[in-house]
Amino acid sequence: MDYSVGLAQNQRVLKQRNALGIAVLVLLGLVVLLFTLGATRDREVVLQPILRNPLSISSSGVSADYLEMVTRDTALIALNRSPENLNYWMDSILEIAAPEAHGALKRDLMKVVQEQGGSSISQYYTIDSMTVDPDRLTSEVSGTLHTVVGSKAVTAEVKRFRFIWKYSGLSLQLRGFGMVKPADQDEMGRAL
Structure with missing residues (x-):
């Protein structure tokens, strides 16, 4: 009887480990996909050629x-x-x-x-x-x-x-x- 209880617990732990492994692989795939999309996405920089100085905006006040x-x-x-x-x-x-x-x-x-x-x-x-x-x-x-x-x-x-x-x-x-x-x-x- 102890053998059957131990076997059931081992099966449960094995299922949890496999589910965790699959979840980790899915999340890793999503991270790789997001990094790939982020790296290939067009970047946009707004240029203001009439400025004489670099301009920054801060929440502490207006320049x-x-x-x-x-x-x-x-x-x-x-x-x-x-x-x-x-x-x-x-x-x-x-x-x-x-x-x-x-x-x-x-x-x-x-x-x-x-x-x-x-x-x-x-x-x-x-x-x-x-x-x-x-x-x-x-x-x-x-x-x-x-x-x-x-x-x-x-x-x-x-x-x-x-x-x-x-x-x-x-x-x-x-x-x-x-x-x-x-x-x-x-x-x-x-x-x-």
């Missing part, structure tokens, strides 16, 4: 170079508009807006769309200088705001615009922007 590039692109989108591109203009700004600022920005942008829609008034902005403050998450652009009616240039005024940002995780989002009035500047001419 001055990154804030400058995003401000430049946002200023060009926000300050260049014509009646033909008003919907694209508004949608582009709202795509980079922080969720909590989305409603207020949309309300203000809709006013511009309603005022400028159907008219022949266009504007474009030429940037002369830019300052960024990554600690306060603000940036300012100074330049000339040109207004064109039809095909005739009407005004060219020097204006300064401030952009206020939110940085959470690895995402930089627009909280608001507007023209800096002379009363908003300190004695050194720097915007507060």
Whole structure:
């Protein structure tokens, strides 16, 4: 009787060992397959040829170079508009807006769309200088705001615009922007 109990236990251990061996072989096959797929898969690197320095994004904060590039692109989108591109203009700004600022920005942008829609008034902005403050998450652009009616240039005024940002995780989002009035500047001419 002891012999039959011992034989049954040996058979059970043998079945467990064989099942474990098969599981190990299957997992090893999957690992080899995954490494093969990973090694032969196309790799993609996004190159930004207009950068003067290598750029990295960190959860600890936004770099001055990154804030400058995003401000430049946002200023060009926000300050260049014509009646033909008003919907694209508004949608582009709202795509980079922080969720909590989305409603207020949309309300203000809709006013511009309603005022400028159907008219022949266009504007474009030429940037002369830019300052960024990554600690306060603000940036300012100074330049000339040109207004064109039809095909005739009407005004060219020097204006300064401030952009206020939110940085959470690895995402930089627009909280608001507007023209800096002379009363908003300190004695050194720097915007507060």
